[in-house]
Amino acid sequence: MNDSAPILASFRTSGTNLTRAKTHNHRVVLEIIRTRGPIGRTEISEITSLSRQTVQNIVGELESRGIVEMHAQKARGRGHPGMMVKLKPDHAYSLGFHVDRLSVTAIACDLLGSIVWQSAAPMAAATPEAANSRILSMVEDFRAAHPAMAKCLFGVGLAAPGPFETGAQTSSGTDATTFSDFGSPENLAELQLAVGLPVVLQNDASAAALGEHVYGIGRSFNSFAFIQFGMGLGAGFVLNGALYPGASKNAGEIGHVVIDPNGPACSCGNTGCLERYLSLNALCERLGLEPTEPGSVARIEALFAEGDPAVLGWIADVAPLMRQMINMIEMMLDPEALILGGIICPEFLQALLDSAAPLPRRLDGSPEEGRIRIGTSGATAVALGATAAAVDALYAPSVSHLLL
Amino acid sequence: MNDSAPILASFRTSGTNLTRAKTHNHRVVLEIIRTRGPIGRTEISEITSLSRQTVQNIVGELESRGIVEMHAQKARGRGHPGMMVKLKPDHAYSLGFHVDRLSVTAIACDLLGSIVWQSAAPMAAATPEAANSRILSMVEDFRAAHPAMAKCLFGVGLAAPGPFETGAQTSSGTDATTFSDFGSPENLAELQLAVGLPVVLQNDASAAALGEHVYGIGRSFNSFAFIQFGMGLGAGFVLNGALYPGASKNAGEIGHVVIDPNGPACSCGNTGCLERYLSLNALCERLGLEPTEPGSVARIEALFAEGDPAVLGWIADVAPLMRQMINMIEMMLDPEALILGGIICPEFLQALLDSAAPLPRRLDGSPEEGRIRIGTSGATAVALGATAAAVDALYAPSVSHLLL
DNA sequence: TTTATTTTGTCAAATTGATAGAAAAAATAA
DNA sequence: TTATTTTTTCTATCAATTTGACAAAATAAA
Numbered sequence: 001m002n003d004s005a006p007i008l009a010s011f012r013t014s015g016t017n018l019t020r021a022k023t024h025n026h027r028v029v030l031e032i033i034r035t036r037g038p039i040g041r042t043e044i045s046e047i048t049s050l051s052r053q054t055v056q057n058i059v060g061e062l063e064s065r066g067i068v069e070m071h072a073q074k075a076r077g078r079g080h081p082g083m084m085v086k087l088k089p090d091h092a093y094s095l096g097f098h099v100d101r102l103s104v105t106a107i108a109c110d111l112l113g114s115i116v117w118q119s120a121a122p123m124a125a126a127t128p129e130a131a132n133s134r135i136l137s138m139v140e141d142f143r144a145a146h147p148a149m150a151k152c153l154f155g156v157g158l159a160a161p162g163p164f165e166t167g168a169q170t171s172s173g174t175d176a177t178t179f180s181d182f183g184s185p186e187n188l189a190e191l192q193l194a195v196g197l198p199v200v201l202q203n204d205a206s207a208a209a210l211g212e213h214v215y216g217i218g219r220s221f222n223s224f225a226f227i228q229f230g231m232g233l234g235a236g237f238v239l240n241g242a243l244y245p246g247a248s249k250n251a252g253e254i255g256h257v258v259i260d261p262n263g264p265a266c267s268c269g270n271t272g273c274l275e276r277y278l279s280l281n282a283l284c285e286r287l288g289l290e291p292t293e294p295g296s297v298a299r300i301e302a303l304f305a306e307g308d309p310a311v312l313g314w315i316a317d318v319a320p321l322m323r324q325m326i327n328m329i330e331m332m333l334d335p336e337a338l339i340l341g342g343i344i345c346p347e348f349l350q351a352l353l354d355s356a357a358p359l360p361r362r363l364d365g366s367p368e369e370g371r372i373r374i375g376t377s378g379a380t381a382v383a384l385g386a387t388a389a390a391v392d393a394l395y396a397p398s399v400s401h402l403l404l
Numbered sequence: 405m406n407d408s409a410p411i412l413a414s415f416r417t418s419g420t421n422l423t424r425a426k427t428h429n430h431r432v433v434l435e436i437i438r439t440r441g442p443i444g445r446t447e448i449s450e451i452t453s454l455s456r457q458t459v460q461n462i463v464g465e466l467e468s469r470g471i472v473e474m475h476a477q478k479a480r481g482r483g484h485p486g487m488m489v490k491l492k493p494d495h496a497y498s499l500g501f502h503v504d505r506l507s508v509t510a511i512a513c514d515l516l517g518s519i520v521w522q523s524a525a526p527m528a529a530a531t532p533e534a535a536n537s538r539i540l541s542m543v544e545d546f547r548a549a550h551p552a553m554a555k556c557l558f559g560v561g562l563a564a565p566g567p568f569e570t571g572a573q574t575s576s577g578t579d580a581t582t583f584s585d586f587g588s589p590e591n592l593a594e595l596q597l598a599v600g601l602p603v604v605l606q607n608d609a610s611a612a613a614l615g616e617h618v619y620g621i622g623r624s625f626n627s628f629a630f631i632q633f634g635m636g637l638g639a640g641f642v643l644n645g646a647l648y649p650g651a652s653k654n655a656g657e658i659g660h661v662v663i664d665p666n667g668p669a670c671s672c673g674n675t676g677c678l679e680r681y682l683s684l685n686a687l688c689e690r691l692g693l694e695p696t697e698p699g700s701v702a703r704i705e706a707l708f709a710e711g712d713p714a715v716l717g718w719i720a721d722v723a724p725l726m727r728q729m730i731n732m733i734e735m736m737l738d739p740e741a742l743i744l745g746g747i748i749c750p751e752f753l754q755a756l757l758d759s760a761a762p763l764p765r766r767l768d769g770s771p772e773e774g775r776i777r778i779g780t781s782g783a784t785a786v787a788l789g790a791t792a793a794a795v796d797a798l799y800a801p802s803v804s805h806l807l808l
Numbered sequence: 809t810t811t812a813t814t815t816t817g818t819c820a821a822a823t824t825g826a827t828a829g830a831a832a833a834a835a836t837a838a
Numbered sequence: 839t840t841a842t843t844t845t846t847t848c849t850a851t852c853a854a855t856t857t858g859a860c861a862a863a864a865t866a867a868a
Contacts, residue, residue, distance in 0.1 A: 010626045010645035012801050013436055015429045015454035017855050018422065018825050025419045025826090032417055042845070049808035050419035054826055056846075078836045079844025163767035222414045223651050235736070240803075241414035244643055246738025247627050248768040253735045258764060261724060269765040270731070320665060327674070331657045332639075332736060334650025360662060361673040363567035364652040397416050399644075399803055404453035421826055422854045429855090446816070455856055460817075482865040483815025 014403035025050060027397040029058045033068055034111050034395065035219055038084035040073075059085055067091055087111055092395075093149045095142060096157045096386030097135055098204065099182070101126040102292060106138045107383040108149065111391060113215030116149060117142055118380060122294065128182040131160075132191060139195055155198040155394045157386035158191075162203030162234060163250045163268070183249075200393045202236075202245070204228055204382045205252050209236025210243055210392050211385030212339050212375050221336040225329050226375060227254070228382075229342030229349060231291055233275035233325075237333065242398060254325060255279060278321045280344065286314050297379075301345050315355050322356035326372065330362055341375035343382070349374050418807035429454060431801040433462045437472055438515050438799065439623055442488035444477075463489055471495055491515055496799075497553050499546060499601075500561045500790030501539055502608065503586065505530040506696060510542045511787040512553065515795060517619030520553060521546055522784060526698065532586040535564075536595060543599055559602040559798045561790035562595075566607030566638060567654045567672070587653075604797045606640075606649070608632055608786045609656050613640025614647055614796050615789030616743050616779050625740040629733050630779060631658070632786075633746030633753060635695055637679035637729075641737065646802060658729060659683060682725045684748065690718050701783075705749050719759050726760035730776065734766055745779035747786070753778050 025048070032044055045055040062068045063085075070083040089110060098105040100123070108117040119138055124130045135158070143150040164183045181187060183201055192199040202210065209226035212218030218226065218238060226236040233255030237244045244251055255275030256268045263272025276282060280300065284291040287310055289299060303311045329338060340349050353372060362371075376384065392398075429452070436448050449459045466472045466489075473492050479485030493514060502509040504527070512521040523542055528534045539562070547554040568587050585591060587605055596603040606614065613630035616622030622630065622642060630640040637659030641648045648655055659679030660672045667676025680686060684704065688695040691714055693703060707715045733742060744753050757776060766775075780788065796802075 011803065012645045013432060013451050015432050015452040015458070015855095016420075016425050016806070017454070017458075018425070018823085018853095019855090021420045021422070021425050022825060028417060028419050040845085047417050048419040050421070051827055052845085053828080053847090054419070054421075057826085077844085078842065080834045080846070082845050239643065239648055241416050244737075247740040248738055248770060250767050251736065251738040253738070253767055256767060257735045258728060258731050261727070268767060323665070324662060327662050328732065329736075331661045332655065332733075333648075334652055334655040334657070336651045363654050363657055363660060363672055366652060399415065402420070402806065419826095422824095422852085423826090426854060444816085456816085457818090457857080458855055461855085479815090479864055481815080482813070484817070484863045486816050 011399050011403055016403050020402050020404060024397055024402040025054070026058055026062070027395065027401060029055060030062060030067065031396055033062075033085050034087055038071070038073075038086040040082040040084055042082060044085070090149070091152055092154050093152050094155050094157060094387040094390040094394075095139065095153060096207075096383045096388070096390065097138070097159065098207075098380075098383040098386060099123075099131050099135070099158060099160045101161070102294060104131065104134045104138065105380060105383045106135075106142070107380055107387060108142055108146070108153075109384065109387050111395070113211075113384065113388070115380070115384070117146060118383070120379075128184075128187055131182050132187070132194075135191065136194055153197055155200065155390035156191075156195055157207065157388065157390035157393075158188075158199060158201045159204045159207035159382045159386040159389070160201065161230075161232065162205070163253050163256070164203065164248065198390070198394060200389050202243070202386070202389045203234065203249065203252075204230065204385075205234030206236035206243055206245060206249075207385035207389050208341050208376070208382050209238055209252075209339075209385070210388040211381060212341070213238045213243070214388035214391050214396070215384070216339075216376050217373055218339060218375070223333070223335050224337045224339055225252075225333055225335045226339045226341060227325070227329075229279070229340065229344065229352070229377075230382075231279060231281045231343070233279045235329065237335075239333070239335075243392070254329065257328070259321070259324065274321065274325065278318050278325065280342075282318075283311070283314055286310065297344055301348065304345075304348050304351070312351075315351055318352070319355040322352060323360055326356065327360040330360075334364075337370060338372040339375040340372060341377040341381055343379060344377060346374050346377050349377055415803050415807055420807050424806050424808060428801055428806040429458065430462055430466070431799065431805060433459060434466060434471065435800055437466075437489050438491055442475070442477075442490040444486040444488055446486060448489070494553070495556055496558050497556050498559050498561060498791040498794040498798075499543065499557060500611075500787045500792070500794065501542070501563065502611075502784075502787040502790060503527075503535050503539070503562060503564045505565070506698060508535065508538045508542065509784060509787045510539075510546070511784055511791060512546055512550070512557075513788065513791050515799070517615075517788065517792070519784070519788070521550060522787070524783075532588075532591055535586050536591070536598075539595065540598055557601055559604065559794035560595075560599055561611065561792065561794035561797075562592075562603060562605045563608045563611035563786045563790040563793070564605065565634075565636065566609070567657050567660070568607065568652065602794070602798060604793050606647070606790070606793045607638065607653065607656075608634065608789075609638030610640040610647055610649060610653075611789035611793050612745050612780070612786050613642055613656075613743075613789070614792040615785060616745070617642045617647070618792035618795050618800070619788070620743075620780050621777055622743060622779070627737070627739050628741045628743055629656075629737055629739045630743045630745060631729070631733075633683070633744065633748065633756070633781075634786075635683060635685045635747070637683045639733065641739075643737070643739075647796070658733065661732070663725070663728065678725065678729065682722050682729065684746075686722075687715070687718055690714065701748055705752065708749075708752050708755070716755075719755055722756070723759040726756060727764055730760065731764040734764075738768075741774060742776040743779040744776060745781040745785055747783060748781060750778050750781050753781055 041055045045052045069088050073084045096107045103122045105120045109115045205228035222241045223239045228234045235252035235254045256273045260272035266273040281291045289296045445459045449456045474487040477488045500511045507526045509524045513519045609632035626645045627643045632638045639656035639658045660677045664676035670677040685695045693700045
């Protein structure tokens, strides 16, 4: 059992030092202030297990850098009334873009996920160049509309539909659903240069998962799976407090799990992929709608609202597939919870979920309550998730910032 | 998107300090010495990004504690010839137990995975008490047989068949395949006290995955999935350099992914689970063998070796399921590689793998070479993996040891 | 053979965060 | 009014990595 193969670097082979520990502690303290609103320094000390003095120092530095501010609070109980620390609301903003084959949706929000600006525009062509120029012009739009906020921009998050082709092989040709080159390191570097800010990219499902993790109900969990029900079907996994993107950024492609080898061909090259049955694309196909039509999602929402039998029938038909998907994710990953989201209204997702009852048994006897939740969904959810990706990369603690 | 839910602790909310940084660096240096055999201090410094002086200090301390030793090496190239650092071969040993419903397999090995002692014994009954007493008597056997090594024992790893019921709900009653109470914290604490050494537990698939990670071909990967083909079917996931056990230690239960809701009932309570078709249990069923019979695996190996048509037919029959399983794991986790192991001989596993050709397409264009490998397999693989679990917990760097 | 270069080993001092302890301040409870 | 509790601030200490300089030992080049 001892073949000498190449051995890769990871946290297993990276040392750390005082400086990295400091940045980690700063990020941790900031994360707590961000996620738990105004909070006393003593409580921060208890949560982090850092000494009170250390928290004092860190908060002092954050304050002098203008990131947080103190405000007094009327005492509640015995003892000296402590000052509360909170984020300076107008200190930092991020931009998020949901880049689609058809359109680009943009959002600007603060560190708490409050949206301060948004915009959407169709895209001339499904090419990296069209996406780049659209994004750049929207950045300029935001800067023109909110010059004060624009000065406090710290990063840009991009969410594009996966899967990404990061392998050596050339583009498969048959696949028109991916911006294979949009996500390339070269293009990202170019964009970053043009924007003048850090730029991070995730696929749409991962971005939405980060949205839940950073701003939403995912904050309550260290490990959860987010299911993105969109034109395709994807998932984003947050494991042990961090997004797990996969070795080639393609983890969570549950839409391309083959459930029937004899099923219809999929753009990915296999046949009978789950998303050929369970996705808005599949529903459009059933309804005779054109998925690339801009208003198709709104049309489905309207039909669903008026109780259209074709839509409700489809929901009933895919119930076994919902069960299969849920069972598969839970058995494989054993997450604390599943969060269901997507580009359609929450009521639709709830109906989809309700139809799947009774859910398959789980192995451990954990309670059913909160097993699956409906997350943030709708047209701007992924763009918001993209801002979360920027927050996560630039503000949140992570192992990579702790090591050398 | 701002509901105030309880927020959990993780590395996102844990600070660190000098002391933790030190233990991390020590573990990192030791990990490198362990996995890369004799190695020069300068090279360690380059790998870890720690300064040469720091590595000097750490190695010095490890040496004075008797964990490593230096030996000269003839110079190869210009410059002062450096001393090489290596593990003291007889410094540390761990014990691993593969606890089964039928028997217990024990192994003792050093930090490099070299087996120095092994033993196996049937179990009187499939109860936690029987397992405990069997383990304790085997520990005594080892201590009696190798008193010198026994003095250097640093930990005990246990591998038991999952799934574990860690939820609040009471035992399902229908399930005779799990030692529900054997894995309880109380029982582990009791065992730890009785043995007088740290005791860690993993399910068999996770243990085998750690075996690959610590000693085997898994060392070459930061993220891989290990498939354990045994009486049941399970998987162990190593993600970003660490085992991902799941929220309730039940990640990787691919054997209980339902592939046919109308299929036969499974002990887990669902119907049509994958392992009802793809496992040694299923093969035994096909062959009319009794799975609980001690020699059944050996019997299958013999039949396979002589080209028995029933066995070969079964292998051909399950080929679609192999493809389905591989596709599912790859699409969901996007690992660097898959490693196939189990309690049967490697030739059988290779045949199983060969029959699955052609494999399903992947999303990224990564090369096919090394996509799936045959790992350590056979009767002692899981017990060896159990020792790896002890090594991993007590020697290897991990995020938990870096934080407060 | 001599000289230059390169790499390793060692020493002492500097740096830098986290931490400990004490004392002051400001509130409530008794 | 007094005691208690909690927060804040100050100063000094501690413990790890890092820096820089220099000696030692080998090869490569002149």
